[in-house]
Amino acid sequence: MKRLKTKKIWGTGDFEFGKPLGKGRFGAVYLAREKKTHFILALKVIFKSVLEKAQLEHQLRREIEILSHLRHPNILRMYNYFHDRTRIFLMLEYAPGGELYKELQKNHRFDDSRTATYIEEISDALMYCHAQKVIHRDIKPENLLLGLRGELKLADFGWSVHTLSLRTTLCGTTDYLAPEMIEGSPHDENVDVWCVGILCYECLAGYAPFEAPTRMETFRRIKEVNFKFPPWISEGAKDLIAKVLNRTPFMRLPLKEIMEHPWVKTKSRRILPPVYNEVET
Numbered sequence: 001m002k003r004l005k006t007k008k009i010w011g012t013g014d015f016e017f018g019k020p021l022g023k024g025r026f027g028a029v030y031l032a033r034e035k036k037t038h039f040i041l042a043l044k045v046i047f048k049s050v051l052e053k054a055q056l057e058h059q060l061r062r063e064i065e066i067l068s069h070l071r072h073p074n075i076l077r078m079y080n081y082f083h084d085r086t087r088i089f090l091m092l093e094y095a096p097g098g099e100l101y102k103e104l105q106k107n108h109r110f111d112d113s114r115t116a117t118y119i120e121e122i123s124d125a126l127m128y129c130h131a132q133k134v135i136h137r138d139i140k141p142e143n144l145l146l147g148l149r150g151e152l153k154l155a156d157f158g159w160s161v162h163t164l165s166l167r168t169t170l171c172g173t174t175d176y177l178a179p180e181m182i183e184g185s186p187h188d189e190n191v192d193v194w195c196v197g198i199l200c201y202e203c204l205a206g207y208a209p210f211e212a213p214t215r216m217e218t219f220r221r222i223k224e225v226n227f228k229f230p231p232w233i234s235e236g237a238k239d240l241i242a243k244v245l246n247r248t249p250f251m252r253l254p255l256k257e258i259m260e261h262p263w264v265k266t267k268s269r270r271i272l273p274p275v276y277n278e279v280e281t
């Protein structure tokens with residue numbers, strides 16, 4: 001595997017820019033190739049002025065600090081970062097499969113095997129994060145990318161925190177918010193576990209379990225854990241989702257037990273990627 005130079009001071013001149021991969025609130029992501037090694041990566045370009053206006057510089061600093069230490073096959077790798085007068089550039093792993101969200105829209109819903117594979121992968125990634133004392137807090141299909149072999153890659157750690165102590169910030173996406181976050185109660189890593197249950201339901205049903213015409217109605221349904229299963233969801237998947245979507249945070253099925261749940265064990269087709277030499281940056 002080609003390597004990027006270690007301890008190099010990077011600049012835009014080191015890369016050939018390709019097609020845009022996505023556009024966000026603070027900038028855009030481009031496919032890029034490092035000129036000397038031809039190493040393919042994604043360059044996330046963030047405009048400093050937009051970031052400052054939104055007063056989110058601290059959030060980006062935290063994201064960079066967290067991402068730079070994470071190494072897991074189901075977490076999008078950040079190789080390095082650099083900046084110029086007006087922009088910040090994040091050197092990220094390229095996930096050719098794109099967003100899970102777009103794949104779900106295209107397919108409408110996934111079968112048991114594909115969903116169980118994703119659930120095993122996200123649970124493993126989150127177990128690793130929590131062991132590193134990192135809570136993601138914004139799991140949703142838009143923040144999950146697909147790698148070369150179709151494997152899940154957890155991305156966008158903008159709302160993540162580097163602590164497992166109780167937090168009170170309301171953050172994340174409406175459909176994926178845990179009851180304790182909506183109520184402003186202190187929350188911990190169990191908010192990520194709740195999101196695994198929501199993700200499992202959405203992959204199988206094609207829509208989120210608490211989806212409603214208004215934000216307030218969605219909040220009400222979440223607080224009451226008021227949802228119904230469509231008829232095509234299997235009994236095994238129902239059992240898993242019901243055990244994860246528990247209103248009481250500490251009573252949610254732990255990530256390790258999600259991975260060992262009979263439905264996941266029998267349906268998942270997860271293939272662990274080969275071990276590569278560390279990419280030096």
